[in-house]
Amino acid sequence: MTPLETLVAIESRVRTCQLCALADTRKNAVPGAGRPDADIMLIGEGPGYHENEQGLPFVGAAGKLLDELLAAIGLNREDVYITNVLKCRPPGNRDPQPEEIDACRAYLDRQIELIDPAVIVTLGRFSMARWFPGARISTIHGQPMRIGARMVVPMFHPAAALHQPKYRPMLHHDFKQLPGFIAQLQAESGTEGVAEQPPEQLSLL
Ligand code: URA
Numbered sequence: 001m002t003p004l005e006t007l008v009a010i011e012s013r014v015r016t017c018q019l020c021a022l023a024d025t026r027k028n029a030v031p032g033a034g035r036p037d038a039d040i041m042l043i044g045e046g047p048g049y050h051e052n053e054q055g056l057p058f059v060g061a062a063g064k065l066l067d068e069l070l071a072a073i074g075l076n077r078e079d080v081y082i083t084n085v086l087k088c089r090p091p092g093n094r095d096p097q098p099e100e101i102d103a104c105r106a107y108l109d110r111q112i113e114l115i116d117p118a119v120i121v122t123l124g125r126f127s128m129a130r131w132f133p134g135a136r137i138s139t140i141h142g143q144p145m146r147i148g149a150r151m152v153v154p155m156f157h158p159a160a161a162l163h164q165p166k167y168r169p170m171l172h173h174d175f176k177q178l179p180g181f182i183a184q185l186q187a188e189s190g191t192e193g194v195a196e197q198p199p200e201q202l203s204l205l
Contacts, residue, residue, distance in 0.1 A: 003036075004036050004114075010107060010111060010114075014029050014031035015028070015031060016029075017107075019104070020099060020100050022088035025088075026089055027053060027089075028047075028054065029055065029087050029088050030047040030051045030055055030056060030057050030083075030084060030088070031087055031107070032057060032083030033056055033057055033082055033083075034078065034081035035078060035080060035081055036115060038081040038115055038117055039080075039118045039119060039182050040075075040079075040080040040081075040121060041080065041112065041115055041120050042066070042080055042123055043083055043084065043120060043123060044083070044085070044123045045084060045086065045124045045157065046086030046087075046090055046126075047086070047089040048060050048062070048089060048093050049089070050063075051089065052089035057083060057084055058082055058158075061159070062159040063158075065158040066082075066158050069171060069175045070175070072176065073176060081117065085104065085108060085126050085130070086101065087107060095126070101126070118149070118150060118151070118185045118186070119144075119151045119152075120150065120151070121153050121155055122154045123157045123158065124156070124159075124160065125157075128140075131152045131154070137155075137156060141154055142154075142170070142173065142177060153177075153178070155175070156170060156174075
């Protein structure tokens with residue numbers, strides 16, 4: 001199987017996954033969506049009401065803000081890959097439980113491996129915890145951590161900025177750094193200026 005076929009296969013496995021009890025309460029699992037060879041992968045917490053209805057990530061109010069943040073750096077959601085730590089909605093949008101995160105972990109591991117993004121943006125504390133266990137988001141947001149050839153950048157969750165407007169300028173500030181991070185990584189690897197090929201078409205739903 002090519003990496004693209006493997007990614008599509010993972011997405012279909014997610015849609016019928018029975019690895020934890022969230023399978024009993026979900027309407028639609030939400031594997032992820034976007035460009036399979038994206039430079040930027042955004043990882044949120046888990047589907048909410050609208051994502052559970054539609055089977056797509058970040059399609060509610062937080063998703064609208066995410067679209068604005070991407071547009072401010074000249075991108076849209078087809079330019080990036082968006083997924084979540086949990087692929088199924090926790091009832092009532094409660095916090096993900098450790099056993100649910102563990103059950104879903106292999107899906108996210110494989111997605112990261114196959115998409116192989118230059119930059120991973122963690123949105124909120126549950127995706128941050130994977131790379132920055134015990135860290136406080138208010139202290140480390142926007143500060144990239146190098147992991148080999150990749151940067152992982154912790155950011156506030158867009159929903160936090162909807163509830164507390166003071167986080168909105170911080171999110172905008174952190175997003176605006178992303179093109180510079182990509183340019184830095186490309187300069188290091190000698191790939192700057194190389195024209196990108198259009199991605200193969202695939203249905204991510
Ligand atoms: N919040 C998330 O963390 N993920 C979504 O897909 C939607 C809202």
